[in-house]
Amino acid sequence: MNALAHPIIESTELTKDFGRTRALNDLNLKVSDGEIHGFLGPNGAGKSTTLRVLLGLIRPSSGTVRVFGRDPWVEPVRARRDIAYVPGDVSLWPNLTGGEVIDLLTGLRGGADEALRRRLITDFEFDPRKKSRTYSKGNRQKAALIAAFARTARLYLLDEPSSGLDPIMDAVFRAEIQRVHQEGATILLSSHILSEVEQLCDRVTIIRSGTAVETGTLADLRHLRRTRFRVTGLTEPDRLASLPGIHELSIDGTSAEFDADAGDVPALLAGLSALGFDGFSASPPSLESLFLGHYGQATPEMQ
């Protein structure tokens, strides 16, 4: 089966305006069948708006969107039939208990798998008898996650799903993602928590100001990452700035910290040894630096 020929989600030049604000600007997003796709971006980048468009809750201003090959605005009910959704800011019905909320949401999707429901409530250490108004943010999120996972779906749209979970619950959440992934489901995971995306996702799309700035596998994006260098005992720290490929330089006495692009490292190391120093450390490339690199462009250069 050629998964790429039939993406589960495909948006082409998707634009959404709210009055004068442009929330999405020619967004291209493609999620293939069976992949865990990270949707990475800072707050306000348009991640939640994209998910609302995918659910057919808001209408695109221009561009096309297909979910399971259908336009979600034209056929919202058919598009949502195989979707499980966890909103970023989970708001529950204050008078309903957590158990009632789970039954409601799974019931509206056709009914929960009872065994699954029981196991999830145990695994997430969730008390379903409490009224929703008494739940903390993390517990509201658990209710939404249990409701999402208690009935099998083909597509899971998760909007910053683990932002209120502690590390133990986060592990339970990741195990559920792996389970549905192995069962063949497609997952779109929106996040600004980079480690989450790094651990879970096959491919990543980075969104900034409503536009997808990068998309690809983590390996594809590796070229964009910078390495963080820390050098001490510099004999001539002032000359550091003249070296090639140095970014975000900060000098403190004879010590300095800076970032360098992967391609510039050989030349940089040669220059450094010519300058003379007594201590040196380099942090491994992380998605953080990649993300900050893109985020940094969104704000005007300061200093």
Add this chain to the structure above:
Amino acid sequence: MSGLLQLVRFQAHRDKLVLPLWVGGIAVLGFATATAVATQFGDTPSRTAIITVATSSPAFLFVRGVPDGTSTGAVVFFQGYAFTAVLAALMSTFLTVRHTRTDEELGRAELLGSTPHWRSAPLIATLVLAAAANLVLAGTVGAGFIAAGLPVLGSLMAGAAVGSVGLFFGAVGAVVAQAMPSGRSANGAAAALVGVSYLMRGVGDAVGTPGADLQHVTSSWISLLSPIGWGQRSRPFTAADPLPLLVLLAAAVLLASASVLVRERRDLDAALLSRRYGKERAGLGGGSLFGLTWRLQRSTIVGWCGGAGVLGALAGAFGPIVRDAMSGSSALQDLISRLVPGVHVDAVDLFITALLGIVGVLAAASGIQAVLRMRAEETEGRAEFLLSTPQSVERWLGANVLVAAGSAVLVTIAGGTAAAVGLGLSGTAPQRAGYLLPAALAHAPAAFVFLAVTALAFSIAPRLSVPLGWGILAVSLVLDQFGDFFGVPGWLVSLSPFRHSSAMPVEDFNVAGAIALTAVATALALSSVARIRRRDLTA
């Protein structure tokens, strides 16, 4: 102190649109009443005539209050005070609840609570704002009366009466907000107390003692149970007496202090009436849109039905008492036979008709509130979550409109049944009791129109749906009650759906009117369903 002022300014800023609308609306209603009386009843004989008619009609006394002389000011106060006071009370309860329990429920209070303020500082700021709003209201209403040419002292006193009632209920709202777990339930409970206050005044006035000159009615002690009744006792244009107003203000201070004491002693988000645990599994229908809608609305609907039931029971039980009170006055009986020669309209029927009319208003309000629940679901993000499931937005809207219509019907049934039971138990005219349920149900079609208009507003202009829904009810009510009196053109008055309801049992059932109203409501509801898909869900 400067921190407190800052909080007051902050809260006032949030209300910069809402409060001027309330104050302005109430003042305009007062001014319009005053000018209408001055133009339509310019001379003493015509004022004497209307006051005499009012004195002879317990229904009139129940709805408006007690007549107190025939000066222009006295007639204005009689015509306008009770409604104005109810509006001032609602303005104030909504104000205090909005800044206290609603803020707590939505988490805004937590943010403020983290700032270096005294724990009850936001509440005290709200009470200060309520006091200021009612002071301005008193001044504006008074100024409106003066502008309409009424005596200065009486005008200011009348304004003070309205403002005092408002202030009292502002404090009531603050106390209720301490006890109830959500802004919605606090608003409901506080509004119900305003309703009870209006009812107690109504009963106290309806069974009051008419004076021998048929130009005064002395309220019975029952109206002393009502703050609105206390305000009326200030008699601004006849024998101005500030004492009842001072009692109201003292009571307001006591209640406000109580709310502050409770706030100082309770946790944020803690409420007296809040259950922490419930059922682990959803009941029957708990996995359907209709089931959810019913579940979310049922306690509110029960509340409205309770209100309508009390009103209906009063209508049935007090009708005969009212007649007995009247038959004690031979002057009154003479008057009635002179006023309506030949035609015999029973005083009991008139009284019951008036009260069932109010049941109709409650039915409309319950329907509007049920429809507007969708707006809260939408703004608080739950609609988005709900509609991420394979359920259409049309079904969601449809379920809500149906529950709203059901609510309106249930409210009329509660009112009609209670009236029938009340009349039956009172032992007079039991054969008429069976007629009262249909009489109440006759008000359902008008209620349908209101809830359908609100649904259409929600579909087309969601941000305006709340002011539109309640605003249309308020305007229709004013047109129906005061339209002819204000000299509003007939076609405009006939826009009020209430005009097309049958005022049974005094009038016969107007089949064409009921069918027309239902048809209009159906058309509006269907177009709201057709339009909802065209707009974004707003968060």
